[in-house]
Amino acid sequence: MSGIIGKKIGMTSIFSANGKYIPCTVIEAGPCVVTQVKTLEKDGYASVQLAFDEKKEKHTSSAMKGHFEKASTTPKRKLVEFKYFETQKNLGEVVTVDLFAEGDFIDVAGTSKGKGFQGVVKRHGFGGVGGTTHGQHDRLRAPGSLGASSWPSRVFKGMRMAGRTGGDRVKIQNLEVVKVIADKNLLIVKGSIAGAKGSYVTIEK
Amino acid sequence: MSTLLKFVEDQLSVKANHPKFKAGDTVTVNYKIKEGEKERVQQYQGVVIQRKGSGSTESFTVRKMSNSIGVERVFPVNSPYIDSIVVNKVGVVRRARLYYLRELTGKAARIAEKKQ
Numbered sequence: 001m002s003g004i005i006g007k008k009i010g011m012t013s014i015f016s017a018n019g020k021y022i023p024c025t026v027i028e029a030g031p032c033v034v035t036q037v038k039t040l041e042k043d044g045y046a047s048v049q050l051a052f053d054e055k056k057e058k059h060t061s062s063a064m065k066g067h068f069e070k071a072s073t074t075p076k077r078k079l080v081e082f083k084y085f086e087t088q089k090n091l092g093e094v095v096t097v098d099l100f101a102e103g104d105f106i107d108v109a110g111t112s113k114g115k116g117f118q119g120v121v122k123r124h125g126f127g128g129v130g131g132t133t134h135g136q137h138d139r140l141r142a143p144g145s146l147g148a149s150s151w152p153s154r155v156f157k158g159m160r161m162a163g164r165t166g167g168d169r170v171k172i173q174n175l176e177v178v179k180v181i182a183d184k185n186l187l188i189v190k191g192s193i194a195g196a197k198g199s200y201v202t203i204e205k
Numbered sequence: 206m207s208t209l210l211k212f213v214e215d216q217l218s219v220k221a222n223h224p225k226f227k228a229g230d231t232v233t234v235n236y237k238i239k240e241g242e243k244e245r246v247q248q249y250q251g252v253v254i255q256r257k258g259s260g261s262t263e264s265f266t267v268r269k270m271s272n273s274i275g276v277e278r279v280f281p282v283n284s285p286y287i288d289s290i291v292v293n294k295v296g297v298v299r300r301a302r303l304y305y306l307r308e309l310t311g312k313a314a315r316i317a318e319k320k321q
Contacts, residue, residue, distance in 0.1 A: 009207055009209050009210055009213075010206070010207055010210045012210060012213060012214055012260065012261055012262055013261060013262045013281075014214075014217045014218050014261065015218065015219075015283070015284065015285055019239075019285060019286065021281060021284070026209065026210055026213050028209060179217060181213070181216065184209070184212065186209065186212075186213060188213060188217070197207070
């Protein structure tokens with residue numbers, strides 16, 4: 001599965017050729033440098049490690065400096081491993097947004113925005129308590145019953161309750177590539193992707 | 206807006222060349238409607254109650270009374286389906302969003318015209 005690392009720039013809308021108004025996400029994708037190649041013989045599985053986004057040398061540890069030097073590249077901020085890359089890649093090779101073409105369907109994974117401690121209505125889509133009659137005046141968004149009483153005399157594991165929401169890795173599948181602007185390393189996809197502006201995403205084909 | 210986003214909008218959207226108008230103005234929007242193979246132009250006249258957004262996602266809302274029922278339509282400013290926009294009246298209003306017009310009917314819903 002071929003892939004690339006990108007950065008979410010933001011969203012806009014464009015009119016397509018057939019007059020449809022489509023919402024689009026703009027992603028700055030690559031250029032990425034191959035910093036490590038894992039092989040089936042040596043590592044037990046085949047993968048390619050890509051590096052993206054410049055970083056200052058003074059912010060790089062000596063160990064990482066050596067790692068980047070092996071691929072004869074400058075220090076990078078984000079490293080991601082892609083398993084079973086479709087084409088053979090060598091150390092130091094550059095992967096660009098040319099990997100994708102207009103009309104391709106891609107998967108984009110990012111880290112969703114953190115929402116903090118949230119109740120069950122927002123976190124799990126509970127309906128809340130329907131009405132405000134029969135004494136239900138102060139529990140409109142309450143979870144309701146957690147289970148039966150004397151059996152099982154406990155709350156089952158995995159019961160959906162309130163808690164930390166967002167900040168998870170979310171992959172959106174089958175997003176259509178609307179446009180590729182190769183000279184600016186931009187990828188424009190139809191629809192939205194997870195995460196804040198400026199956050200890193202991995203794009204897979 | 207980030208410069209890269211602006212670059213994409215400049216590249217991918219065609220900026221429409223319409224006359225200047227703002228909330229409170231009365232406009233006629235000539236809107237192209239496709240019916241099968243044929244295309245015709247429909248007129249929609251009313252008061253602009255807001256302009257919203259920026260860049261290629263900017264839109265405006267036009268409100269009119271149709272047989273004493275209020276109708277509001279939202280148009281993207283850069284829509285290729287807008288044939289032309291004619292400004293009929295320039296109004297004097299003290300707000301950018303004229304939501305208060307929704308509560309008013311008849312004489313109370315009039316907007317003063319700007320004196321030349």
